[in-house]
Amino acid sequence: MGTELVDQITEDGTLVSDFDVKLSDAEKNALLLDALPGAVVGRYAGERVVRHGDQVILKKQVTHLGRPWESFKKRIQIPKRWLEVERQARADGLRVRFVGIYAYRGVAVFVDFDPATYVQRKANNSAAHVSTNDLFQAQTLGQFARVDGRGNRLTSVRASEFAAYLSLGYAEDERIGIFREFNDEFLRAERLQALDAVQQMHAVGWPDTFQGEWPGFYLEHRVDEFLRRRGHDEVVRFQKDKGRGRYDYDLVMVDGEVVDFYGDLKSSDVTKRESPGNDADGIRRCLEEFGRFWYVIYEHETEHARDHGNVATIEWNEWKRSVGYERRKPFDPLSYAGRFKQAVRFVSMKVLEVNAANFGVVLGDFTQGRQPDGAARALKVMIKKGTIDNFLIYSSSVAA
Numbered sequence: 001m002g003t004e005l006v007d008q009i010t011e012d013g014t015l016v017s018d019f020d021v022k023l024s025d026a027e028k029n030a031l032l033l034d035a036l037p038g039a040v041v042g043r044y045a046g047e048r049v050v051r052h053g054d055q056v057i058l059k060k061q062v063t064h065l066g067r068p069w070e071s072f073k074k075r076i077q078i079p080k081r082w083l084e085v086e087r088q089a090r091a092d093g094l095r096v097r098f099v100g101i102y103a104y105r106g107v108a109v110f111v112d113f114d115p116a117t118y119v120q121r122k123a124n125n126s127a128a129h130v131s132t133n134d135l136f137q138a139q140t141l142g143q144f145a146r147v148d149g150r151g152n153r154l155t156s157v158r159a160s161e162f163a164a165y166l167s168l169g170y171a172e173d174e175r176i177g178i179f180r181e182f183n184d185e186f187l188r189a190e191r192l193q194a195l196d197a198v199q200q201m202h203a204v205g206w207p208d209t210f211q212g213e214w215p216g217f218y219l220e221h222r223v224d225e226f227l228r229r230r231g232h233d234e235v236v237r238f239q240k241d242k243g244r245g246r247y248d249y250d251l252v253m254v255d256g257e258v259v260d261f262y263g264d265l266k267s268s269d270v271t272k273r274e275s276p277g278n279d280a281d282g283i284r285r286c287l288e289e290f291g292r293f294w295y296v297i298y299e300h301e302t303e304h305a306r307d308h309g310n311v312a313t314i315e316w317n318e319w320k321r322s323v324g325y326e327r328r329k330p331f332d333p334l335s336y337a338g339r340f341k342q343a344v345r346f347v348s349m350k351v352l353e354v355n356a357a358n359f360g361v362v363l364g365d366f367t368q369g370r371q372p373d374g375a376a377r378a379l380k381v382m383i384k385k386g387t388i389d390n391f392l393i394y395s396s397s398v399a400a
Helices: 025-035 080-091 132-141 159-168 174-186 194-203 214-229 280-290 311-322 385-390
Strands: 006-009 015-018 040-044 047-052 055-061 073-079 095-104 107-113 125-131 143-147 153-158 236-238 251-255 258-269 274-279 292-304 341-355 380-384 392-397
Touching (some): 006 095, 006 132, 025 047, 025 159, 040 080, 055 080, 073 080, 080 095, 107 159, 125 153, 132 385, 153 159, 174 341, 174 392, 194 214, 214 236, 214 341, 274 292, 280 341, 311 341, 341 380, 380 385, 385 392
Parallel strands (some): 258 292
Antiparallel strands (some): 006 015, 073 125, 107 153, 143 153, 236 251, 292 341
């Protein structure tokens, strides 16, 4: 029995706080053998392993990382001898699996850590990290894979699907595949000039073309155009005009006409250490109805016009006037000069999921200050970069 109250996942995916329970070697083997008909326990390269066909399974229990780490941070320890087993298996034409076993009150989740990055390390022991969200995704969806912030690939699998996973491989979520396609078009390491972007939006009559924070609106335009052109809007739909009774979010994940859940599209400077989101109460209501919520965040490097004599700011304001845009205030060629972005380079994206297992982590003390009448503003969702692994669904980036 552990000594710290930490995150645990129940059979229906509910998050509870409880102690880790230590599994004996026999109990770990029993969980694997129950999940893998025909598997056997034996010795290979001096190590006690579970053999399943041509696969050699090395196992450790998933437990909390320990003080002072947050309760969602878990890991297994990969001993140096595992690396020797992996080398021998490759030579013998076998495949080695580094598997973490999570067990709690009838729940069994196997976390398959791709050995590729761990075999390159020379330390005596190497920690392989996993978060509560990985376990939640596996228990509720069956399979879940991601690449963590250190470049390690891990796949979490509910026990009932482990045999199929080992035989057939990982079945990627269709929506992730759609964003992967979009990234192939959009994340091209190109420097995007402000005037080029707003003129593209103006040519198609995109709403908010004249707004100062153009990178986010340009991203919306590109996502919407891509989904429609590729016919993906029957799976992921962008909604610009929110109808009465709808949630006020950009992305609708649909199955035909049935809403599965919602998400929001964000454009953010890559240097920001946290991502403020929407009102926490709205996200809470959305979770109560649909169970999950996605933030799809595209990060960019930013070049401000103020650092280049505001030439781009003046060009932007002159162009707006030339196409008939009018403000109530007199024309000012330096309007928005302090914040106008001359160019951006979109360099990475992340899909973050908020769900019942991690919602509490985003409810920090981030507030928007006070309303003009002095009343406190509503609490906002805030995802700090230090906690992203407990929300991360998918990530992609361009080469440096």
